[in-house]
Amino acid sequence: MLRGDITKAIRNAVMHELAEVGYGRLSIEAVARRAGVGKTAVYRRWSNKLEMVLEIVSGVAERSVPMPDTGSFATDLQLVTFIVSKALQHRIASQIIPDLMAEAARNPKIAETLQRALRTHQLAVGEKIVGQAVERGELPAGTDPDIAVDLMLGPLYWRLAVARTPIDDDYLEKLAAAVLRALGAKA
Amino acid sequence: MLRGDITKAIRNAVMHELAEVGYGRLSIEAVARRAGVGKTAVYRRWSNKLEMVLEIVSGVAERSVPMPDTGSFATDLQLVTFIVSKALQHRIASQIIPDLMAEAARNPKIAETLQRALRTHQLAVGEKIVGQAVERGELPAGTDPDIAVDLMLGPLYWRLAVARTPIDDDYLEKLAAAVLRALGAKA
DNA sequence: GAACGTCGAAACGCAACCGTTGCGTCCTCG
DNA sequence: CGAGGACGCAACGGTTGCGTTTCGACGTTC
Numbered sequence: 001m002l003r004g005d006i007t008k009a010i011r012n013a014v015m016h017e018l019a020e021v022g023y024g025r026l027s028i029e030a031v032a033r034r035a036g037v038g039k040t041a042v043y044r045r046w047s048n049k050l051e052m053v054l055e056i057v058s059g060v061a062e063r064s065v066p067m068p069d070t071g072s073f074a075t076d077l078q079l080v081t082f083i084v085s086k087a088l089q090h091r092i093a094s095q096i097i098p099d100l101m102a103e104a105a106r107n108p109k110i111a112e113t114l115q116r117a118l119r120t121h122q123l124a125v126g127e128k129i130v131g132q133a134v135e136r137g138e139l140p141a142g143t144d145p146d147i148a149v150d151l152m153l154g155p156l157y158w159r160l161a162v163a164r165t166p167i168d169d170d171y172l173e174k175l176a177a178a179v180l181r182a183l184g185a186k187a
Numbered sequence: 188m189l190r191g192d193i194t195k196a197i198r199n200a201v202m203h204e205l206a207e208v209g210y211g212r213l214s215i216e217a218v219a220r221r222a223g224v225g226k227t228a229v230y231r232r233w234s235n236k237l238e239m240v241l242e243i244v245s246g247v248a249e250r251s252v253p254m255p256d257t258g259s260f261a262t263d264l265q266l267v268t269f270i271v272s273k274a275l276q277h278r279i280a281s282q283i284i285p286d287l288m289a290e291a292a293r294n295p296k297i298a299e300t301l302q303r304a305l306r307t308h309q310l311a312v313g314e315k316i317v318g319q320a321v322e323r324g325e326l327p328a329g330t331d332p333d334i335a336v337d338l339m340l341g342p343l344y345w346r347l348a349v350a351r352t353p354i355d356d357d358y359l360e361k362l363a364a365a366v367l368r369a370l371g372a373k374a
Numbered sequence: 375g376a377a378c379g380t381c382g383a384a385a386c387g388c389a390a391c392c393g394t395t396g397c398g399t400c401c402t403c404g
Numbered sequence: 405c406g407a408g409g410a411c412g413c414a415a416c417g418g419t420t421g422c423g424t425t426t427c428g429a430c431g432t433t434c
Binding site for chain 2: 020021022023024025094095098099101102103104105106111119144146147150151153154155156157158159161162163164171174175178179181182183184
C-alpha cells in the first residue's frame with residue numbers, strides 16, 4: 001500500500017539529514033521537507049525518530065564489508081583495509097558513523113543496533129582471516145583476533161573519521177605493513 | 188566583577204550537560220538550570236552556545252597529556268598508552284570527546300579548536316618520542332611519526348571511545364607490544 | 375549611605391518541532 | 405464507477421529553547 005518511491009525518498013532524506021545535522025538535531029519535519037513529503041507519510045511508516053533512524057541505518061549498514069578469502073593473510077588484510085578506508089572516506093558515511101557512535105554512548109538501543117550492524121560482523125571477519133592465517137602458519141598460534149581487528153580498524157577509523165586527515169595509498173601500504181609486523185606475520 | 192564560584196558552577200554544568208545530551212542538544216537553559224544559576228549569568232559571560240563550549244572545553248583539554256622522556260621508547264610508549272587509556276576511560280571525557288569529534292565534522296570552528304587542543308599536541312608528543320627513539324637507535328631511521336601516533340592512539344580510541352569495550356591491563360600490554368613490533372623496534 | 379554591578383527569577387516575543395487531525399486530490403483496486 | 409487508501413498540505417495545541425528585558429535583593433566600593 002505504501003508507495004515505494006516515497007519510502008525511498010524518505011530513507012535518502014534521513015541519511016542526508018543525519019549527515020548534515022546529526023542524530024541529536026535531526027527532526028522529522030526537516031526529513032519530510034527534504035524528501036518533499038508530508039509529515040504524515042513519515043509517521044505512517046515509523047512511529048518516532050529513533051525507530052526510523054535505526055531501521056534505516058541498519059538496513060544500509062548490513063550490506064557492506066565482504067568476507068575476504070584470498071589465501072594469503074597479507075592480501076586479506078590489504079583487501080579489508082582498502083575496503084574500510086573507501087567506506088570511511090565516503091562523504092555521508094564518514095559523517096554518520098562517528099555521530100551515531102557518539103550517540104550510542106548514551107542510547108542503548110543505538111548501541112545495540114550498531115553493535116549488531118557493524119562490530120559483530122567486523123569481529124567475525126577478523127576471527128576468520130586470523131584463524132585461516134594461523135592454520136596456514138602465517139601468524140603465530142594464539143594470535144588474539146580482537147587485537148588484530150583493533151590494530152587494523154583503529155588507526156583507519158582514527159585517521160579518517162576522527163582526525164579527518166586525508167590518506168593516500170602510500171600511507172595505506174605502510175599501515176598494512178605495520179599491522180603485519182605487529183601481529184608477527186611470518187610470510 | 189563576575190563571581191568566580193558561579194563561573195565555575197557553569198563550567199562544571201556545561202561539561203556534565205555535554206556528556207549527557209551532547210553538543211547538538213545542549214541548551215543554555217539546561218546549563219543554567221543545572222548550575223543553579225540564572226540565564227543572565229551565562230549570557231553575561233559568553234554570547235552563545237558555540238563560544239561557551241569552545242572556551243570551556245579547550246580550557247579543560249589544554250592541561251593534559253605530558254611529554255614523556257623516560258630514556259626508552261618502550262617505556263615512553265607504555266606511559267602514553269597508559270595515560271591515554273585512563274583519560275578515555277574517564278566517564279565524562281569518554282562521552283564528550285567522541286561527541287565533539289563527530290560535531291567537528293560539520294562545524295569548522297569546533298574542528299579547529301579540537302585540532303589545536305588535542306591533535307597538535309599529540310603529534311608533537313609522537314614526533315618527540317619517535318625522534319628520540321630513532322636517535323638512540325631503537326627505531327629504524329625514517330620511521331614515520333604520523334603512523335606511529337595513529338598506531339598508538341587509533342586502537343585505544345577505537346576500543347574505548349567507539350566500541351566501548353572494556354580494557355584490562357593484559358590487553359594494554361599486548362597492544363603496546365604489538366605497536367613496538369609494528370614500528371620495528373630493536374630494543 | 376549612595377551608586378554600581380552581579381545575582382536569581384520571571385516573563386517577553388519569536389521560532390522550531392512535536393505528534394495529531396481534517397481536508398481535498400489522486401491512484402488503484404474490484 | 406465507487407470505495408478505500410496513500411498522498412500533500414495546512415493547521416492544531418503544546419513544549420522547548422532562543423536571546424532580551426525587567427525586577428528586587430544583595431554586596432562592594434567609595
